[in-house]
Amino acid sequence: MARKTKKASPYLYVAIGLIAVAVILLVTILVLSVTEYGEPGESSVPVSVGSPIPSEPNESQTPSVQTSSEPPVSVAESSDESEASSQPVSVEPPVSNAGDLSEQPETAKAYEQTVGKAYSIDMNPYEQYVCPADPMEYVFLVDASHTLAADFEPADLVYIKDMKPGRPDYYSKMRAVAEKALEAFLEEGRMYGIDDVLVSNGYRSYGSQANLFNSYIAEERAAHPDETDEQIEARVLVYSLRPGTSEHQSGLCVDMHNQKSTDLSFAGTEAAKWLEANCYRFGFILRYPEDKEDITTVMFEPWHFRFVGREAATEMHELGMCLEEYCDYKGIR
Numbered sequence: 001m002a003r004k005t006k007k008a009s010p011y012l013y014v015a016i017g018l019i020a021v022a023v024i025l026l027v028t029i030l031v032l033s034v035t036e037y038g039e040p041g042e043s044s045v046p047v048s049v050g051s052p053i054p055s056e057p058n059e060s061q062t063p064s065v066q067t068s069s070e071p072p073v074s075v076a077e078s079s080d081e082s083e084a085s086s087q088p089v090s091v092e093p094p095v096s097n098a099g100d101l102s103e104q105p106e107t108a109k110a111y112e113q114t115v116g117k118a119y120s121i122d123m124n125p126y127e128q129y130v131c132p133a134d135p136m137e138y139v140f141l142v143d144a145s146h147t148l149a150a151d152f153e154p155a156d157l158v159y160i161k162d163m164k165p166g167r168p169d170y171y172s173k174m175r176a177v178a179e180k181a182l183e184a185f186l187e188e189g190r191m192y193g194i195d196d197v198l199v200s201n202g203y204r205s206y207g208s209q210a211n212l213f214n215s216y217i218a219e220e221r222a223a224h225p226d227e228t229d230e231q232i233e234a235r236v237l238v239y240s241l242r243p244g245t246s247e248h249q250s251g252l253c254v255d256m257h258n259q260k261s262t263d264l265s266f267a268g269t270e271a272a273k274w275l276e277a278n279c280y281r282f283g284f285i286l287r288y289p290e291d292k293e294d295i296t297t298v299m300f301e302p303w304h305f306r307f308v309g310r311e312a313a314t315e316m317h318e319l320g321m322c323l324e325e326y327c328d329y330k331g332i333r
């Protein structure tokens with residue numbers, strides 16, 4: 001029994017030391033949050049933050065984008081605009097560990113302070129994916145002028161965790177880095193009650209896109225037997241894309257929603273509003289916004305989210321730019 005009292009004092013000194021360090025850290029964090037918190041201006045875009053864990057070895061995955069002289073895809077006006085503004089936004093704040101930043105990695109903490117919005121989930125498992133070491137690695141266009149080769153297939157495709165049951169296997173994958181970021185995105189959504197959003201389409205191969213496109217051509221041909229090939233193709237290009245021009249072949253985007261199928265009425269839902277408002281925090285962008293149809297040349301798609309990485313997504317969010325505008329802004333073409 002006497003031994004125990006002898007050993008008590010060194011522990012006491014250690015405890016006092018730890019408390020002192022904790023107090024100093026707390027004061028530092030408080031000072032930092034007072035000076036950096038708040039709505040960011042255009043110049044306060046978070047600087048790329050080196051990830052604490054080595055990033056995915058997928059440098060070789062950047063597709064070789066081929067520039068062609070194909071004309072832009074024609075666009076149809078959204079037919080469902082009225083519903084988009086009919087529902088008020090009333091998202092409840094999460095009841096979890098919001099505000100407890102002590103467990104977050106440095107990059108997440110710095111980011112939260114910059115954008116003035118704390119994560120509700122633990123970002124530790126996701127930070128290296130949401131915030132890639134090379135912040136511009138995933139910033140590139142895939143469209144009618146920036147096509148992917150017929151044999152391009154990302155080598156790091158993985159199954160999507162939040163996939164809609166019953167979807168074909170070949171629509172159920174995406175690139176590993178984007179898949180992990182998507183997991184974080186939807187996990188955060190569940191903290192806000194957005195708990196029924198599932199992915200209906202992920203990666204789509206050149207061949208799958210060709211089959212899809214050709215099936216639409218056949219349908220339009222049957223419905224309009226007197227029209228020329230050009231007229232038939234123009235009809236299909238309103239809602240589908242030629243193989244090699246679909247972003248889905250990049251493996252970096254998904255269609256996700258809580259409807260039976262991709263439908264513009266999704267735009268009016270709480271889920272769609274939350275996804276659009278928060279996607280940038282997880283490195284995603286709403287790729288074809290309603291107010292950018294003339295620039296993207298693709299119809300408004302409230303369900304189509306593309307991974308670009310958090311730094312680029314946040315900058316686009318703050319500048320109000322779609323990917324075409326951002327690539328011009330950054331000189332990426």
Ligand SMILES: [Zn+2]
Pocket residue numbers: 201248253254255301303304
């Ligand atoms: Zn899509």
